[in-house]
Amino acid sequence: MFGLGKTREPENLDVLMTCKACAEQTTYGTLLQNAMVCPSCGAYMRMRARERIDLIMDEGSFSEMDKGLKSKNILSFPEYDEKIQKAMETSGENEAVVCGIGSIEGVKTAIFVMDSHFMMGSMGTVVGEKITRLFERALKDALPVIGFTTSGGARMQEGMFSLMQMAKVSGAVKRHSDAGLLYIAVLTDPTTGGVTASFAMEADITVAEPNALVGFAGQRVIEQTTGQKLPEGFQRSEFLLKHGFVDLIEERKKLKYTLSKILKLHR
Amino acid sequence: MKAYERVMQARNSHRAMGLFYIQRLLSNFVEMHGDRRYSDDGAIVGGIGLLNDMPVTIIAMERGSTVEERVKRNFGCPSPEGYRKALRLMKQAEKFHRPVICLIDTSGAYCGIGAEERGQGQAIAENLMEMMTLKTPVLSVVIGEGGSGGALALGVADSVIMLENAVYSVISPEGCASILWKDASKAAEAAEVLKITAHDLKKRGIIETVIPEENRTNEEICDDLKAELLKRLEKSAKLPVSKLLEERYNRYRKIGL
Numbered sequence: 005m006f007g008l009g010k011t012r013e014p015e016n017l018d019v020l021m022t023c024k025a026c027a028e029q030t031t032y033g034t035l036l037q038n039a040m041v042c043p044s045c046g047a048y049m050r051m052r053a054r055e056r057i058d059l060i061m062d063e064g065s066f067s068e069m070d071k072g073l074k075s076k077n078i079l080s081f082p083e084y085d086e087k088i089q090k091a092m093e094t095s096g097e098n099e100a101v102v103c104g105i106g107s108i109e110g111v112k113t114a115i116f117v118m119d120s121h122f123m124m125g126s127m128g129t130v131v132g133e134k135i136t137r138l139f140e141r142a143l144k145d146a147l148p149v150i151g152f153t154t155s156g157g158a159r160m161q162e163g164m165f166s167l168m169q170m171a172k173v174s175g176a177v178k179r180h181s182d183a184g185l186l187y188i189a190v191l192t193d194p195t196t197g198g199v200t201a202s203f204a205m206e207a208d209i210t211v212a213e214p215n216a217l218v219g220f221a222g223q224r225v226i227e228q229t230t231g232q233k234l235p236e237g238f239q240r241s242e243f244l245l246k247h248g249f250v251d252l253i254e255e256r257k258k259l260k261y262t263l264s265k266i267l268k269l270h271r
Numbered sequence: 272m273k274a275y276e277r278v279m280q281a282r283n284s285h286r287a288m289g290l291f292y293i294q295r296l297l298s299n300f301v302e303m304h305g306d307r308r309y310s311d312d313g314a315i316v317g318g319i320g321l322l323n324d325m326p327v328t329i330i331a332m333e334r335g336s337t338v339e340e341r342v343k344r345n346f347g348c349p350s351p352e353g354y355r356k357a358l359r360l361m362k363q364a365e366k367f368h369r370p371v372i373c374l375i376d377t378s379g380a381y382c383g384i385g386a387e388e389r390g391q392g393q394a395i396a397e398n399l400m401e402m403m404t405l406k407t408p409v410l411s412v413v414i415g416e417g418g419s420g421g422a423l424a425l426g427v428a429d430s431v432i433m434l435e436n437a438v439y440s441v442i443s444p445e446g447c448a449s450i451l452w453k454d455a456s457k458a459a460e461a462a463e464v465l466k467i468t469a470h471d472l473k474k475r476g477i478i479e480t481v482i483p484e485e486n487r488t489n490e491e492i493c494d495d496l497k498a499e500l501l502k503r504l505e506k507s508a509k510l511p512v513s514k515l516l517e518e519r520y521n522r523y524r525k526i527g528l
């Protein structure tokens with residue numbers, strides 16, 4: 005049984021959720037016990053960061069870092085304050101990534117988990133800062149990093165400050181890597197834009213969930229630019245595996261076991 | 272000048288482009304082709320030459336000024352092999368202790384099926400990581416349009432310089448307007464709120480220097496740029512590599528919070 009994260013406590017386990025793939029309704033509690041995989045058709049639902057942490061980390065081992073960091077509207081961008089406010093309410097999170105230290109099958113690990121329920125997991129300065137701090141902490145404590153990515157890309161409302169986070173995080177990843185430490189990225193649906201063009205593609209070992217959309221450019225943009233019809237399965241995990249950009253695809257329910265196996269091979 | 276007027280200036284097909292700057296900045300330029308993995312990308316021109324008497328590696332995006340050139344250059348939109356060629360030449364520069372000068376001018380990395388198949392995201396990501404620790408001075412100059420991640424892939428540097436009418440943005444003003452107001456014709460408004468001009472970015476500490484363009488010829492602008500590059504390279508040359516890399520890391524580390 006997967007425990008509920010703190011922010012999810014008020015949620016009703018009996019509430020019915022509808023699968024987007026097969027339209028079957030299942031209770032939230034049943035889905036949670038099934039790793040948010042539809043019991044009727046096997047479709048993967050997008051997980052919230054805390055559901056993922058409960059699924060992957062040893063029970064009670066996770067201690068969160070920088071939970072209080074909140075985005076500011078640095079450019080006074082129209083409607084941004086309202087968007088942040090709404091995202092905090094609907095997601096129960098302060099930002100689009102949760103970071104911390106915990107253990108996986110007893111192996112101490114730094115972990116970041118992005119959350120597409122917060123402004124489509126877009127990367128602004130707080131997301132960049134939290135992930136950078138996590139890699140710096142992991143470097144200091146000689147810990148491996150596991151990162152779950154999901155993102156619509158850089159956060160437009162923070163202009164160039166958000167683009168610069170790609171470079172900032174990449175610098176921290178590089179220092180962690182140069183110290184001989186392990187970074188495993190787990191690509192989940194959807195991972196696109198600036199996150200794909202930075203830390204999602206910078207890991208020593210790149211794992212993907214089945215059928216996750218992973219790419220740099222958006223599919224509509226590609227169709228408009230090229231006038232071509234996109235091939236079947238374009239930008240899905242299996243497509244990336246075929247073209248050599250991921251090491252392995254693993255089912256959600258086996259992820260913890262596989263990650264722990266890899267971690268233990270690096271001790 | 273309004274931000275969107277500068278966007279139009281930056282995109283103007285009569286504006287001086289990468290090849291013009293290479294020819295005027297350097298003597299004895301030797302172009303080098305190919306990423307040694309797949310092909311040679313015309314959108315990125317790279318090679319070595321002398322900046323005064325100093326050997327440097329230069330890597331420039333080129334949009335092309337004639338119809339045939341534009342097709343050959345893919346309108347300045349690099350493919351993964353372009354970024355991989357750039358990285359190859361940067362590593363070569365590191366080996367021979369040459370400074371690297373990058374000239375940025377693209378509406379963005381190419382959005383195509385082949386580019387995705389060959390890992391556009393991975394190619395950009397690798398450059399960001401490797402440039403951060405390249406053990407030689409790196410200077411980047413936005414000479415026209417700096418389009419998002421595709422521009423940043425040549426933009427991790429010790430200092431970033433912009434020409435006054437260049438722009439640098441996380442998203443095109445048209446793209447931003449169509450997401451924000453479902454109306455691409457509001458691009459001018461989007462250009463204002465995104466803060467993409469050289470002066471805006473200097474004020475916010477995203478770039479170091481603005482090279483003035485008003486009432487200057489292309490040649491004069493290029494000569495001012497050359498003086499700025501020489502000044503900055505002279506300063507970098509005095510730093511031990513460890514200090515250079517520390518400062519490069521901190522340049523990005525402090526952005527945002």
Ligand SMILES: [Zn+2]
Pocket residue numbers: 023024025026027028042043044045046047
């Ligand atoms: Zn289903």
